[in-house]
Amino acid sequence: MKSSELTIGAAAERFGLATHVLRHWESVGVLAPARVTGSRRRYGEDDLRRIAVILRAKEAGFSLEDIGALLTAREPGQRTHLLRRRRTELAARIAAAQASLDLVDCALGCDHDDLASCPHFQAVVERRGSA
Structure with a gap:
């Protein structure tokens, strides 16, 4: 094993993931680590970058299917x-x-006993309702 290659456990730990997540990503085709003796997975720098890309894409709301399509597209x-x-x-x-943050900020600045009767808060709520 090269010093720059990680086991599945080490790669998963590096990203705060369970090993089954990396296995699943491999099973759906978005990750393909090298195999060594006994079919043990080894994750190199390219694999680690790909894991980071997958994680960011998932944070952005992409499905694994869409991530696969993005990663395999050959033309922009x-x-x-x-x-x-x-x-x-x-x-x-x-x-x-x-809009939600604006509503919370408005409520934080309100000193009315009944938040719902505050004209400023009502205006913020109405702006949100018409958006």
């Missing part, structure tokens, strides 16, 4: 549709989260 144009769709969905999630 093949990725465009998936990336544009995900960008639109992320922008909507960010806008919703920002």
